[in-house]
Amino acid sequence: MADKTQEIGGIHFPFPFTPYSIQKDFMAELYQVLEAGKIGIFESPTGTGKSLSLICGALTWLRDFEQKKHQEEAGLLETGIAPLNDGKDQPPFISSSCQEPPDTLRSTGEPDWITQFVQKKEERDLVDRLKKEQIRRKKREERLLQLRHNTQLKYAAKRERLEEEETKRLIRLSKDILATGTEAEPPEQLASGEEELVLSEYESDEEKGTANRLEEDEDDLEEEHVTKIYYCSRTHSQLAQFVSEVQKSPFGKDTRLVSLGSRQTLCINKDVKNLASVQLINDRCVELQRGRHENKSRAEEEGLKKRRKEPQAACPFYHHTQLQLLRDEVLLEVKDIEQLVTLGKEAGACPYYGSRFAIPAAQVVVLPYQMLLHTATRQAAGIRLQGQVVIIDEAHNLIDTITGIHSTEVSGAQLCQAHSQLLQYMERYRKRLKAKNLMYIKQILYLMEKFVTVLGGNIEQNPNTQSLSQTGTELKTINDFLFQSQIDNINLFKVRRYCEKSMVSRKLFGFTERWGAVLVPTAEQRRLAGFHHFLQNLQPMAIEAPVAPVEEREAMAPRPASPLMHIEGFLAALTTANQDGRVILSRQGSLSQSSLKFLLLNPAVPFAEVVKECRAMVIAGGTMQPVSEFREQLLACAGVAAERVVEFSYGHVIPPDNILPLVICTGPSNQQLEFTYLKRELPHMMDETGRILCNLCNVVPGGVICFFPSYEYQRQVHGHWDKSGLLARLAVRKKIFQEPKRASQVDQVLTEYSTCIQCHVQAGGTVTGALLLSVVGGKMSEGINFSDNLCRCVVMVGMPYPNIKSPVLQEKMAYLDQTLPWTPGQPAPGKALVENLCMKAVSQSIGRAIRHQKDFASIVLLDQRYARPPILAKLPTWIRDRVEVKATFGPAFAALRKPVGELHVRELYSVCPLCLASFT
Numbered sequence: 001m002a003d004k005t006q007e008i009g010g011i012h013f014p015f016p017f018t019p020y021s022i023q024k025d026f027m028a029e030l031y032q033v034l035e036a037g038k039i040g041i042f043e044s045p046t047g048t049g050k051s052l053s054l055i056c057g058a059l060t061w062l063r064d065f066e067q068k069k070h071q072e073e074a075g076l077l078e079t080g081i082a083p084l085n086d087g088k089d090q091p092p093f094i095s096s097s098c099q100e101p102p103d104t105l106r107s108t109g110e111p112d113w114i115t116q117f118v119q120k121k122e123e124r125d126l127v128d129r130l131k132k133e134q135i136r137r138k139k140r141e142e143r144l145l146q147l148r149h150n151t152q153l154k155y156a157a158k159r160e161r162l163e164e165e166e167t168k169r170l171i172r173l174s175k176d177i178l179a180t181g182t183e184a185e186p187p188e189q190l191a192s193g194e195e196e197l198v199l200s201e202y203e204s205d206e207e208k209g210t211a212n213r214l215e216e217d218e219d220d221l222e223e224e225h226v227t228k229i230y231y232c233s234r235t236h237s238q239l240a241q242f243v244s245e246v247q248k249s250p251f252g253k254d255t256r257l258v259s260l261g262s263r264q265t266l267c268i269n270k271d272v273k274n275l276a277s278v279q280l281i282n283d284r285c286v287e288l289q290r291g292r293h294e295n296k297s298r299a300e301e302e303g304l305k306k307r308r309k310e311p312q313a314a315c316p317f318y319h320h321t322q323l324q325l326l327r328d329e330v331l332l333e334v335k336d337i338e339q340l341v342t343l344g345k346e347a348g349a350c351p352y353y354g355s356r357f358a359i360p361a362a363q364v365v366v367l368p369y370q371m372l373l374h375t376a377t378r379q380a381a382g383i384r385l386q387g388q389v390v391i392i393d394e395a396h397n398l399i400d401t402i403t404g405i406h407s408t409e410v411s412g413a414q415l416c417q418a419h420s421q422l423l424q425y426m427e428r429y430r431k432r433l434k435a436k437n438l439m440y441i442k443q444i445l446y447l448m449e450k451f452v453t454v455l456g457g458n459i460e461q462n463p464n465t466q467s468l469s470q471t472g473t474e475l476k477t478i479n480d481f482l483f484q485s486q487i488d489n490i491n492l493f494k495v496r497r498y499c500e501k502s503m504v505s506r507k508l509f510g511f512t513e514r515w516g517a518v519l520v521p522t523a524e525q526r527r528l529a530g531f532h533h534f535l536q537n538l539q540p541m542a543i544e545a546p547v548a549p550v551e552e553r554e555a556m557a558p559r560p561a562s563p564l565m566h567i568e569g570f571l572a573a574l575t576t577a578n579q580d581g582r583v584i585l586s587r588q589g590s591l592s593q594s595s596l597k598f599l600l601l602n603p604a605v606p607f608a609e610v611v612k613e614c615r616a617m618v619i620a621g622g623t624m625q626p627v628s629e630f631r632e633q634l635l636a637c638a639g640v641a642a643e644r645v646v647e648f649s650y651g652h653v654i655p656p657d658n659i660l661p662l663v664i665c666t667g668p669s670n671q672q673l674e675f676t677y678l679k680r681e682l683p684h685m686m687d688e689t690g691r692i693l694c695n696l697c698n699v700v701p702g703g704v705i706c707f708f709p710s711y712e713y714q715r716q717v718h719g720h721w722d723k724s725g726l727l728a729r730l731a732v733r734k735k736i737f738q739e740p741k742r743a744s745q746v747d748q749v750l751t752e753y754s755t756c757i758q759c760h761v762q763a764g765g766t767v768t769g770a771l772l773l774s775v776v777g778g779k780m781s782e783g784i785n786f787s788d789n790l791c792r793c794v795v796m797v798g799m800p801y802p803n804i805k806s807p808v809l810q811e812k813m814a815y816l817d818q819t820l821p822w823t824p825g826q827p828a829p830g831k832a833l834v835e836n837l838c839m840k841a842v843s844q845s846i847g848r849a850i851r852h853q854k855d856f857a858s859i860v861l862l863d864q865r866y867a868r869p870p871i872l873a874k875l876p877t878w879i880r881d882r883v884e885v886k887a888t889f890g891p892a893f894a895a896l897r898k899p900v901g902e903l904h905v906r907e908l909y910s911v912c913p914l915c916l917a918s919f920t
Helices: 021-036 052-081 114-179 211-219 236-248 278-302 320-330 337-347 352-358 370-371 375-380 396-405 412-428 435-455 480-487 492-502 504-513 531-538 552-557 562-575 604-613 627-638 683-701 711-724 728-732 743-763 809-820 829-846 890-902 905-911 915-918
Strands: 004-008 009-016 041-042 229-233 257-259 362-370 389-390 410-411 472-477 581-588 590-600 616-621 646-648 659-664 700-709 735-740 769-775 793-797 857-863 884-885
Touching: 004 829, 009 052, 009 728, 021 052, 021 616, 021 646, 041 337, 041 627, 052 229, 052 236, 052 389, 052 531, 052 616, 229 236, 229 616, 236 257, 236 337, 236 362, 236 735, 278 492, 278 646, 320 337, 320 352, 337 352, 337 375, 352 743, 352 793, 352 809, 362 370, 370 375, 370 389, 370 396, 370 604, 389 504, 396 590, 396 604, 396 627, 410 412, 410 492, 410 562, 412 504, 412 562, 412 590, 435 480, 435 492, 435 504, 435 531, 435 562, 435 581, 435 769, 472 480, 472 531, 472 552, 492 504, 504 562, 562 581, 562 590, 581 809, 590 769, 590 857, 604 627, 627 646, 683 711, 683 728, 683 809, 683 857, 683 890, 700 711, 700 743, 711 728, 711 769, 735 743, 793 890, 809 829, 884 890
Parallel strands: 041 616, 041 646, 229 362, 229 389, 257 362, 389 616, 659 857, 659 884, 700 769, 700 793, 735 769, 793 857
Antiparallel strands: 004 009, 410 590, 472 581, 581 590
16 A cells, blocks of 8 residues: 555645545544643544554654654754853853842842843753753664664674573572582471472561662663653454554554563463463562562672572573663564564563563553553553553443452452461461561451451351351441451551562462462361361362363363452552442352452542643544543543543444434334333233344345343343244244353354355355344454444344442442532433443444445334433434434334345345345
8 A cells, every 4th residue: 555645734644545534534633632732532433444543643743743842952952052151160140240239130039140040051951951862862763773783693692692691500500509408407397499488578668768679670771751652452452453553554664662561461481471360470470570689689798608598580581681682672663462472582581571661762652451540550561651642542431441440359268268378378387487477467367357257257167158147238438348347457558568568479379389278287277177178179179089181271271369369459459549439248148159349439530640641642432422421420520621621523434325223112013112121021022022123134134133131131032032933933034143151152153153144145045144142241242343244234122221229330320429510401420320331332232233434234223212312312423313213113114124125236136136036
């Protein structure tokens, strides 16, 4: 594709082809939002080239911004500022301003000569800073240019040097091992490798008074952050697709882009990667870095002094020289996550840390939601948002995402298991643990005991066999929960800090992996009666039981993280929120099924930090309606002024006749369609739904997707149709598929569904395609592309309102009613939340159909409530503007046949002649 530069409003936008008119508007408005430092909410349907518009619009602004900045700097440097005192070594008070009377003062109360001196000094400092920045920029450009020619030579020298260093290290290690063998054995002998399971002596930050050495070393590699664009989306696949678009765009060759990911995604150390748990991988990685610094400090202080402890291992892929080479290589050309991992393996350098060190000099940083929106994760990654641009794509679930990131849950079974494991760990190593470690471990044990008590259980009994006398759900404020649990006398902040610094959960996991958590000292057998049996129930892979080979077990399921890690997450949540958080006590009959859950009610609190720091923000998505939710719940509560927020909604690129949205109020037998919770399970309502689908399947070729409000209702309807014979009538024209509950079966069902449509469309016959019975909010309602014949009609049965009786939803509604303004004549904020949740789910589901410019489909909404103006207003603009409300089924069916039977005769004839015959 030849690059075509588009001039829009005097701005030249490089573009790989002639853009659609909405793409031109999108780029122009995006440019103005970034230039003015505003917050823009952009809605552009799937298939309209939203990603490419974001890339070309944002990078054009960044290009112009950098050019303006360089021109201003060059102007200042060229003009120059005369040195103070005309280059003479005279004190400033000899200036001409001193000829004035000493009592001559400016309006600020200072003499003129002081003001002039300060102003000149500031100007000179500015020039000095610009010169230094210009020198740094030139050095960086020269380094990157040189790397293009010398990469192979550097890697060869690096490998040779590393081999030599590794040989020397092995020689030193062998000498240490031989020397250690001659020492006297310690009083209490532990098994080989068990020494590393014992907690090191703990010192709080107040006692240390110094920062972590790892952070200091990383700061050595820090550079000044250039102006950049942070682009984030929900999944790694979406981020990879965005990077691919950048590579194909006119900016692909000259943009310094770095992709960030989790340790689980980027780690190339097989020993760490095989832990198969995000938390375990994170802890082990940090532990390896800490071990490297501890070994380094010991070597500096003690030289080769003999030690009883074995030296802690260090990650072989973490080395400053390697990381610097990888950092520069990453910035040479645009690479996605997979290419970054491959490059890291070839260079023998860690892609996780290498990508982090590339952030300061990068122009575009691509990262997942969690890394940007979670404060601790953002800080740990070295992300600085001050004065930068943030683009949040696929943001339709942004509020739910922020809430989910900052919410956590711990079950009764996890509490009991963690308590048992930690208690046995303490008894095993009691004589080796320092007093402060013992104190904090006892506090953690006490906290878990009180958490179980507040649920109504007993920490010393098996949670699977404990029946709770009181069931139900209870919501508490954080303070009320702490008082009820009788833990308000414990400093949770110090306990949380101890867990982070000591990595006790990592030690505990290693302990349970080694011993199975059944090592109980003889003196404690009676006091810990029942724990052994309880742990056997929690350890299904006991030694006595027949087990599969290790390879098969790892393939079946990853090893679970230590339950103490979940408790640590719960403690972290309790210490990061106050009036905006709630603790949900869920008692479900048995203790193992009961849980404690932290719920964040106000997502604007963590989001406000991002908004306040960044220069400008773009919130984009295919279906952003209702936009009022973003304005009120997120931006207004985050302290954003209303005038700073602008919103844009663009139509679709498809012709108007390629989409037919219909609201059908009655069925073929004149049955009124209103699928409320009380009416939808009535037999005549399910029969009417089946008759509508039979009529649709008779005229619609290819695939038809029918969405139900829940899995349970889908199962009920399917069973009723099977008994009444409607299922057999449907099967005459369409092969029927159901969405599976298990995520592992989704790909298989989709493959069979797609194959069925392709075969029957090409072969002809009475069966003209397939009918997929899906669920709103399920695996197939978001992120899956049902283009062309895969979906020529999408049907929405009823309105998928959330469970209004849910205590969590009720608490959220009450919170919004209390905190948000209530406009007269409008629904209360709590009620509006329920409608918004419903219509967002509807928009996501029906958006599966139209995926590109030449696609066409019908959208059928089966419920008379969709005809209400407030409900219609919450549909995406490109659908709302074309929707037709049909009071009876006859006109609706005629309207449905018209665009399919007349407008697309040529397309249908080429794929299904029998369908065409049935239309006439």
